[in-house]
Amino acid sequence: MRTVPLVGGPVELRGALDLEVTEAGVMPRRLPAWTKEQYQDPSVHGVTLMPSGVRLVFRTDARELEFEVLTSTGQLDTDPAPRPTGMLDLLVDGAPAGRRQAPLGNVLRMAAPGAAQRLIPGEPGTVRFTGLPAGMKSIELWLPQQTPTELVALRADGEVLAPLPDGRRRWVHHGSSLSHCIEADGPTGTWPVVAAGLGGAEVINLSQAGNAVLDPYIARTIRDMPADLISLKVGINIVSLAAFRLRTFGPAVHGFLDTIRDGHPDTPLLLVSPVSCPAFDETPGPATTGPDGKVIALGDPADVAGGALSLAVVRAELARIVAARQAHDPHLHHLDGRELLGPDETDDLPDGLHPTAAAYHRMGERFAAHAFTPDGPFR
Incomplete structure (x- = not known):
């Protein structure tokens, strides 16, 4: 497996208009950085970090992909477990090719919705997609729409190239x-x-x-x-x-x-x-x-x-x-x-x-x- 750069390499991150550098990696945001100073409500920042529609796009001849992420999900003190982290969806040449549960990472505990949050730190987790078709193919890896997700690493057992224009x-x-x-x-x-x-x-x-x-x-x-x-x-x-x-x-x-x-x-x-x-x-x-x-x-x-x-x-x-x-x-x-x-x-x-x-x-x-x-x- 070879590590593929998530920024400055062949991978395109679509659906995000900003990337925040974090200790773990990079966090996609769905609004430009300049908008941060124009709102005070923390819920705006929170939903902007939820990557609805955000996906990694590239071409590869790899048969196996690994994607390491650090999620951040909430949990009310009255709930027995954190909220679901959501799914990672893989499309190969535009067709569904796999769905994996996003790993549990950070947990943000709160007494009530909108209350102050207490961070319980977690660790990045890895999801794997194996048995991919042979030959060069177009890949879209979609992030969970409801869970802020830091991108830590992408690994492939083949060559990774930039996507081609598709005219859409x-x-x-x-x-x-x-x-x-x-x-x-x-x-x-x-x-x-x-x-x-x-x-x-x-x-x-x-x-x-x-x-x-x-x-x-x-x-x-x-x-x-x-x-x-x-x-x-x-x-x-x-x-x-x-x-x-x-x-x-x-x-x-x-x-x-x-x-x-x-x-x-x-x-x-x-x-x-x-x-x-x-x-x-x-x-x-x-x-x-x-x-x-x-x-x-x-x-x-x-x-x-x-x-x-x-x-x-x-x-x-x-x-x-x-x-x-x-x-x-x-x-x-x-x-x-x-x-x-x-x-x-x-x-x-x-x-x-x-x-x-x-x-x-x-x-x-x-x-x-x-x-x-x-x-x-x-x-």
Whole structure:
């Protein structure tokens, strides 16, 4: 086995916009380094380190690969075990070729969600993929979408070369936890990855679980990066955090779109409204969790008349904004999120908010059937 450099060599790290050097190796981040000074909430940093959509890409004639990583997963003091570390998925020439459990490394203990964390240090672990096909082949090694993962070492028993251009269009997507897809069965089971595979695109997933609230630094990041296709899934965090009123929501959406258009004036851009979520469809946030583990909306439906936002209001406002802007922006498109997961499928929301792994697959298939068809916005 020979050690392959993870940085400065033939391996491309796709889906990450920054690399933090750590004592163990390097940690991918899904936002540029300059964004760190623009937020204070530690949850933003945490979800940015969760490598949803991040993968190592290269070519090799190796029959065996070893990948050494150091994961960091959380554990509540009341839980008997740390949260699952997730999976590492291997694709060979675009086809699934193996899935391995990510090894348990660091554990971050906390008394309650969002409380101060106590680090219990762990050690790097190694996963192996053996019996790979003979000959030169394209490799994609996908990191667990829900677990910060430091890259320590990559080893192969053959030659490793840089990937060749494949002509796929680059699709940049931003959304909430329902696009981050922590609950998916693995990193290639998130709905943006499923849709990208069906649509022949290469997705960059900038989704921020719990933090999709039209932050300007996200818009500037998208503005400044290469993109052939762009999609934004907007609304659930804005309602669940009670982040805006109707008066401020519309201008914030316009400003977010204006910033992206400064860098991508003609790029197809699909604005997706929220999927069905009974707790918030007619009731404003903020949100809490009930004793049964399901999400509850704490707002008063009567306050909608005064400007509070429910998902129904957000859907109507997004449709209105797109219709108004299409007069001068023919490359802007709208999709009602209920076409991805509708009101008759809410049994697929175990906590009342987040879809099951199977539902994420369906969402990816439906998005691809809408966006990547000959008449679709990503045609």
